Amino acid sequence: MTAEGARFRATGSRASSSGTFRALGRAGLAARGVIYIIVGALAVQIAFGKGGKEADRQGALQTVASTPGGTVLLWLLAIGLAGMAIWRFSEAIWGQAVPEGDKATKRLSSLARGVFYAVVCASTVAFATGSGGPGSSDKKSKDWTGKAMHDLPAGRWIVLIAGLGVVAIGIGIAVAALRTKFEKKLNTHQMSPGVRKAVRTVGVIGKSTRALVYAAAGAFIVYAAVKFDPGKAKGVDGTLRQFAHTGAGPWLLVLVAAGLIVFGVYSFCEARWRRV
Numbered sequence: 001m002t003a004e005g006a007r008f009r010a011t012g013s014r015a016s017s018s019g020t021f022r023a024l025g026r027a028g029l030a031a032r033g034v035i036y037i038i039v040g041a042l043a044v045q046i047a048f049g050k051g052g053k054e055a056d057r058q059g060a061l062q063t064v065a066s067t068p069g070g071t072v073l074l075w076l077l078a079i080g081l082a083g084m085a086i087w088r089f090s091e092a093i094w095g096q097a098v099p100e101g102d103k104a105t106k107r108l109s110s111l112a113r114g115v116f117y118a119v120v121c122a123s124t125v126a127f128a129t130g131s132g133g134p135g136s137s138d139k140k141s142k143d144w145t146g147k148a149m150h151d152l153p154a155g156r157w158i159v160l161i162a163g164l165g166v167v168a169i170g171i172g173i174a175v176a177a178l179r180t181k182f183e184k185k186l187n188t189h190q191m192s193p194g195v196r197k198a199v200r201t202v203g204v205i206g207k208s209t210r211a212l213v214y215a216a217a218g219a220f221i222v223y224a225a226v227k228f229d230p231g232k233a234k235g236v237d238g239t240l241r242q243f244a245h246t247g248a249g250p251w252l253l254v255l256v257a258a259g260l261i262v263f264g265v266y267s268f269c270e271a272r273w274r275r276v
Contacts, residue, residue, distance in 0.1 A: 028084020137235025
């Protein structure tokens with residue numbers, strides 16, 4: 001690395017670890033927690049036949065909007081999500097605050113997450129201003145699957161590979177969660193032994209549950225490709241509802257919903273102790 005490059009890296013590292021970037025990242029993690037807690041609560045309502053909203057991001061935003069001061073809360077969520085995107089982009093430029101955080105794979109991971117949260121932020125702003133919204137996760141999944149299948153060369157195989165990729169990512173996240181690898185990203189030295197044990201438990205349950213939902217959604221995309229039927233694809237809402245149609249009945253959905261709520265709680269733990 002040249003002297004100029006080293007100076008740029010050092011300047012960037014100081015900037016990315018500044019109070020502003022830390023505040024943005026923590027605000028984003030808290031916003032993520034709010035959304036997952038609401039999605040989990042909506043899924044519980046669906047399990048007991050009381051759900052009128054989709055158990056996905058659109059349903060969460062609708063729920064927030066219907067509360068007193070909902071518009072203000074939506075803007076606060078949008079600000080938090082913007083903070084998440086900016087923080088992830090800073091990691092893509094200067095590296096993550098973890099061992100070997102400057103590796104290309106970690107930078108690309110941060111870049112992808114930055115793009116994702118930028119899109120989520122934009123859709124939240126659109127919802128807050130009344131000019132649109134994120135749209136149903138099921139509809140988006142079916143639309144994307146259908147467009148890819150019918151408009152792209154070898155589209156069916158592209159959808160199949162994409163679905164397998166989502167399944168693989170979900171399994172990978174679950175395995176990493178069960179091995180408690182997420183603790184490397186936390187300032188565990190700031191926790192008491194009891195708090196660390198509680199955060200570890202919440203992290204394993206929450207992250208594993210979210211991984212399960214993603215893997216199941218990926219499996220439905222694979223199924224849609226095999227059947228050559230975009231209607232078989234499901235988003236988060238459709239995937240969660242499917243859990244209620246298993247042999248375990250609505251109680252499996254209740255367990256999964258509780259896991260998503262736990263992940264929301266873990267997001268607040270990250271907002272407090274994440275190395276940002």
